Amino acid sequence: MLKDFAKRIGYDDPLEIYLSRIESLLLSDYKITKRAIAILLLQEDNEMLDRIKDKEKERAEEILKVIQEAKAHYSHPLSYIISLRRQKETNRISQAVMSFKKAGKVSFSERLSKIMMNPLTGGPILLAVLYYGLYKFVGTFGAGVLVDFLEDKVFGNYVNPFVTNLVSAAIPLKIIQDLLAGEYGVITLGVRYAFAIILPIVATFFFAFAIVEDTGYLPRLAMLVDQLFKKIGLSGRAVIPLVLGFGCDTMATMVTRTLPTKRERIIATLLLALAIPCSAQMGVILALLEGRPLGLIIWLGVIFLVFLIAGYLASKIMPGELPTFYMEIPPLRLPQFSNIFRKTASRLNWYFWEILPLFLFASVLIWLGQITGIFNFLVKILEYPIGWIGLPPQAAIAFLFGFFRRDYGAAGLYDLKKAGLLSGNQLIISCITITLFLPCIAQLLMNVKERGLRMGIAISIFILFFSFSIGYAVNLILTLLNLQL
Amino acid sequence: MRKIAIVGSPNVGKSVMFNNLTGSYATVSNYPGTTVEVLRGKARIGSEEFEVIDTPGMYSFLPITEEERVSRAIILDEQPCVILHIIDAKNLERMLPLTLQFLEAGLLVILVLNIIDEVRDLGINIDVLHLEKELNIPVVETVSTTGEGMDILKGRIEEHVKRFC
Incomplete structure (x- = not known):
């Protein structure tokens, strides 16, 4: 032929x-x-x-x-x-054969679409989507109601006591008992963490994300932020991993694979680790800053500034071609619920098997850190930077454990708050620092897995210094201005 | 039995087109030596029966993924006498490069502008005769989900077979 x-x-x-x-x-x-x-x-x-x-x-x-x-x-x-x-x-051919008719009457969905992409009106819509989709549904319902149920009721009352009894009956060696079913055991911590905390949060997040995706809002959001993102070396395409980061930074780091250039992947990974708080972090922070609207605003402002500045600097340090961005804008549609359930289920399945080994590995690391005494050593070291940013030394334990176990970190800070050891300023500073600080060990491992050992470690070390520097700067500014919040 | 291969990038309606042509009977098998699944079925067009092959999505004739490799192997080794290149008519600019590659290779494809209804909704008109002249191959507009344009497509396939196979 x-x-x-x-x-x-x-x-x-x-x-x-x-x-x-x-x-x-x-x-x-x-x-x-x-x-x-x-x-x-x-x-x-x-x-x-x-x-x-x-x-x-x-x-x-x-x-x-x-x-x-x-x-x-x-x-x-x-x-x-x-x-x-x-x-x-x-x-050339396309232009020769395609012609555009005069625009007919503008439909409702087209008008809505324009409103979503206009910076003036699109901003408030984005805030509304974040508030109801992220804060209310994922934060309050997923991270609150569901986690409480699974963690306290299912694991706290049934699974953990059962496993602990079984292991202590079957294995005589204390050290192995601890590995499997101790405070930081592979089953009692690793599996519980994955199933009782991460699963409900991520499931609700994926559900909300699938709705946002199927209505066609996502590409419009990408267009909305494209100009801003270009300034920080990214393009509208990065919206997807960055939005996912609000659910779980570890997963979002994995999703940076979809970005076309290495440079964009590195910048997105850095921003995810630094300035995008995951739903677990947000839960802690919102609880700590409860009843302090001014503190919340300062926290939001600082994190947003850090996001822009870090992105801007990173794009300057890593020169490269400006990312080109072209995205098809599909029509706005009402989502089909059967489709949303299917999507949520298949993503959860994929995510879970990628993430579970990391949690298991993390609990082995904690176990090692405990029995070798490395943890106590690290806490002593951490007390110095904690002091520099104006926090009491007790906060060091919260920071280190928070890195391994979000709820421990949170509980540590709550206790300090309750004991009256943290002033308003200190609360805000610790919230800012803990947000910027690496969210958890799983993300550290994911950074290394996705970006390679050198880049993963480099990003983590940078964040370690940067988060404390910002904490220090905020403390200094508040002190100099003689502000007591 | 002569073969009809359905080719094109992912998500342009290839499978629906396959179902339209073949009815419900299809066999799924792994392409030899790969994990890629290929659908085959039979279609009667005019008085002749054809084997219809639904190939995995391909973006370019220069393969990167295993799917693309399989699709190219089907085109090269099985020598289908009709190749239907299905494209999403909304994205002419993204889809035509592959058509050009087929033509470069001397493969006389029939270009199927699928999902043409969404193009109309956007207020865009595609001059099919002009496009046929530019490419020198048959071009057919279809909406595979509703079956619009299927009769014309079958007619063009018959014509094509008479002339070239």
Whole structure:
């Protein structure tokens, strides 16, 4: 079916010369045009390369030489040059055949769509979505009601006592008992953490996310923030991992895989670890700042500023091409609930099996830290920076344990608050610092897994210093202004 | 039995098109040596019966994923006499590069502008005759979910088979 009268696009002269040189060396029959084979070979198509080596025998050497010559002639990869030429031709054809009718009457959904993407009106809509979707549904219902039920009732009353009894009956060795069912046991901590805390939070989050996704709000949000994100080296595309970060930063870091360039992936990973509080963190912070609206505003303001400044600096330090962003804006639709349930279920399934091993590994690390005494040592070290940012030394334990166990970190800070050891200023500072601080060990592990050991560690060390520096700066400013909040 | 291959990027309605052509009978099998599943069924068009192959989604003729490799292998090795390149007509600019690659390879595809109803809703008009002239291949507008344009498509397939197979 090889017909040569069909459309054929021409490339620039040198490329055409290389193509015809390769074509003249292809003597076998390939069922598709020799021109196409030559083009594929120039684009490093290894499968084709194997085929011609097989068929052309001694001429393959010669062909390889022409390919090398062609590559050396261009500063860009040939696949890029060829795609660009094709896209140019495509654009020409598309423009020639497409025409736009006069816009008909504007429908309600189109008007709503415009309102969502307009910076003036889109902002309040975004806040409303965050408030009801994130704060009310995920925060209050998922992280509050559901977690309380699973954690206190199911695990606290049934699973943990059962496992503890079983293990102490079956295994005589205290140290192994601790590993499996102690305070930081693989089952009593790792599994419980995954099922009773992360599962309900993430399930409600995925559910809310699927609704936002299926209505077509997400691409509009991406357009809304695209200009702002360009300033910090990202594009509207990064909206998806960053929004997911409000649910769970660990999962969101995994999702940065969808960003097209390495630079964007690094910036997004950094921002997730630094300035996007996950739902568990937000729960703690909202509880700590309860009844202090001014504190909440200062916290929000500082975190948002840090987000912008860190992103801006990171994009300056890591130069690279501006990300291009093109996203199709589908029509706004009412979501189908069966679809939302299916999506939620399949994402939960995927997420859970990726995340569970990390939690199990984390509880082994805690166990090791406890029996070797490394934890006590780390707490002593942490007391110094804790002191510098104006917090009492007792807060060090809360910070370290918070890194491994969010609820412990929170409980630690509550106790301090209740005991009256934390003033208003100290509360705000500890909230800011603990938000910026790495959210949990699982995310640290995920950073290393996704970005490689060096980059993962570098990001974590940077955040360690940066979070305490900001805490220090806020403390200094409040003291200098003589503000007591 | 002559073959019809349905090709195109993911989410353009290939599977619905496959069902429209074949009715309900389809066999699913792994492509030899891979984990990629390929659907095959039979379709009667005019007086002839064809084997219809629903290939995995492909973005480019230069394969990156295993799915794309399988789709290319089907085109190269099974020599279908009709290749239906299904595209989402809303995204002409993103979809035509693959058509151009088929043409470059001398494969005379039939271009199917699917989901054409959404294009109309957007107030966009695509000049099909002009597009046929530009590419020198048959171009058909369809809405696979409603069956709109299927008769015309079958007619064009018959014509194509008479001329080239």
